[in-house]
Amino acid sequence: MPCRFFSAQGSCRNGSDCNFAHVIGEQAPRPPICHVFATTGNCRFEERCHYRHEKAAEPSAAAGGRGRRPREFRGDGGDGTLTPGALCKYFAAGHCTFGARCHCTHDAAAIEAAEAKWLHERHVPEKPLDIPQSILPTPQAFDLVGIMDFEGKEEVIEFPLVLLRTADWKEEGRFHRWCRPTAWGQPGSHTQSSREHCNVRSTAVPFSEAFASVCDFLRDKGVDLDFTGRAGEQKKGKSLLLCICGNWDLKSQLPKQLNLSGVGACPPVFLQWMNIKDFCLNFYPEATAKKVKGMKPMLNFLGIPLEGEHHIGMDDVSNLCRILTRMGHDGASFVPTARFVNINETRGFSQPGGAVAFLLQDRVTPGTAGPR
Numbered sequence: 001m002p003c004r005f006f007s008a009q010g011s012c013r014n015g016s017d018c019n020f021a022h023v024i025g026e027q028a029p030r031p032p033i034c035h036v037f038a039t040t041g042n043c044r045f046e047e048r049c050h051y052r053h054e055k056a057a058e059p060s061a062a063a064g065g066r067g068r069r070p071r072e073f074r075g076d077g078g079d080g081t082l083t084p085g086a087l088c089k090y091f092a093a094g095h096c097t098f099g100a101r102c103h104c105t106h107d108a109a110a111i112e113a114a115e116a117k118w119l120h121e122r123h124v125p126e127k128p129l130d131i132p133q134s135i136l137p138t139p140q141a142f143d144l145v146g147i148m149d150f151e152g153k154e155e156v157i158e159f160p161l162v163l164l165r166t167a168d169w170k171e172e173g174r175f176h177r178w179c180r181p182t183a184w185g186q187p188g189s190h191t192q193s194s195r196e197h198c199n200v201r202s203t204a205v206p207f208s209e210a211f212a213s214v215c216d217f218l219r220d221k222g223v224d225l226d227f228t229g230r231a232g233e234q235k236k237g238k239s240l241l242l243c244i245c246g247n248w249d250l251k252s253q254l255p256k257q258l259n260l261s262g263v264g265a266c267p268p269v270f271l272q273w274m275n276i277k278d279f280c281l282n283f284y285p286e287a288t289a290k291k292v293k294g295m296k297p298m299l300n301f302l303g304i305p306l307e308g309e310h311h312i313g314m315d316d317v318s319n320l321c322r323i324l325t326r327m328g329h330d331g332a333s334f335v336p337t338a339r340f341v342n343i344n345e346t347r348g349f350s351q352p353g354g355a356v357a358f359l360l361q362d363r364v365t366p367g368t369a370g371p372r
Contacts, residue, residue, distance in 0.1 A: 241335075
């Protein structure tokens with residue numbers, strides 16, 4: 001195959017070591033378009049990119065194009081124009097490795113406005129049109145459900161939580177913190193050596209502080225942090241079932257993060273949870289056949305449009321609230337799907353993780369997660 005660099009420029013920096021043919025007058029086939037450059041106008045590889053840097057044509061309304069419109073608070077360049085891309089959650093937490101090359105918004109004011117807007121929003125439950133208003137909500141074992149979603153890889157960088165009352169599916173309150181990973185503040189870390197990538201206006205706090213704050217938030221709402229609904233327990237406040245999209249947040253990441261952050265104890269309410277994906281597969285028989293195994297597939301399956309940006313914790317929690325509300329109106333009775341085997345011994349998390357019991361009789365077969 002001809003070398004496209006030699007064909008276009010008459011030279012190639014690899015010289016005789018090049019794996020492609022250096023033939024004068026023979027044109028190399030055009031490489032595919034770089035989809036990153038086509039959608040954002042930037043590519044971190046610049047001239048080293050192996051793909052063509054051409055802007056993609058905007059889909060027209062007449063052609064039936066469906067471009068995603070950024071939310072109004074996702075950045076303002078000062079002249080009223082929207083900054084392309086979603087919020088950069090890493091920059092919001094204090095540091096982004098890509099700096100100016102990042103395809104997401106590094107507008108500190110926009111990030112602050114997004115958080116303030118989300119904290120002032122309220123979940124309004126909507127009944128499906130085919131459910132009469134006279135039908136009462138299905139009785140639930142817990143007074144509240146708490147929908148949460150950690151964001152981050154090695155450490156948690158975003159911690160959103162929304163409380164819904166199971167009696168009427170209205171919101172009880174919401175919590176949000178950007179979290180600053182422990183490694184970012186240590187000497188020799190990447191943050192120390194690349195200050196231009198830092199968000200000096202970041203409101204991020206250490207996870208230990210965020211975790212203490214969320215516990216205080218739950219206590220202020222009257223939640224009994226020691227109650228899990230197991231036999232023999234006496235409830236001393238409102239009961240809460242935490243709901244997450246998967247098992248990772250509480251099964252793997254929370255124990256790891258508590259150890260990294262030096263948090264000595266964890267209330268039992270965080271040691272059991274309902275995996276919304278497993279519950280959906282078990283509750284709706286047709287969901288298994290359609291392989292509904294994620295938040296976006298669940299939204300599509302239930303006919304609920306995605307709002308905001310996937311993998312921004314605030315937006316994900318808002319969308320998961322709508323999924324839970326729909327399942328509640330459809331007759332779901334929410335129960336824990338997993339818990340640490342020895343909750344009392346696990347409270348301190350002397351070691352990350354631990355044995356987890358998955359409580360559904362079948363995590364895939366429909367019909368085992370509650371009455372319809």
